[in-house]
Amino acid sequence: MATQKVGGEVDSLCTRCKLSLAHTILAMVGPKIARVRCNTCGGEHAFRGKAGVTDRPTKAATAKAARAGTPRAEKVVISFDDQLAGKDIASAPKYSPKDTYRVDQVLHHPTFGVGLVTAVRGDKVDLTFRSDTKTLVHGRGGEPVDRPAFNPPSNKRSGPADKPMADPPPDLDMDVEAASESSPPSGD
Ligand SMILES: [Zn+2]
Structure with a gap:
């Protein structure tokens, strides 16, 4: 592969001729050819390389740019x-x-x-x-309705939930008996 340099020749896709033709290198950026002039029509344009090999942005990038440039439709919410x-x-x-x-x-x-x-x-x-x-x-006229006509609420947010029953008060007599058994009165 020949070293490409400004002033040299390279095959490039000419934007005017729509063909891959010999071009003269006009500018390079590092190892990459940046700008060329068509030897056939004399038109200057960015280097395109060979047909099918381009530096175009990917489809994803293009779509992203399109999305960014297109205002999104407002979502209308009817209260x-x-x-x-x-x-x-x-x-x-x-x-x-x-x-x-x-x-x-x-x-x-x-x-x-x-x-x-x-x-x-x-x-x-x-x-x-x-x-x-x-x-x-609906439309159950004349027929007996023997069950609730509406679905139970899917989420019970309304109303307080059943409160757990408070523990019954301890039986004082039992406590006294238990205490007397477990800790006998000290007699010494
Ligand atoms: Zn040309």
């Missing part, structure tokens, strides 16, 4: 209050598994409060409440 805006909450019916609901309907649930129907699947309705979403049954 519960916004979802209920415009809904007639005052006249919302009380939830009953016997009633039939439709999407976008507002209702009052005795446990979860005001809820918005977001989906209807057969005899089930998905409801969004302020703190949770629930799947409830």
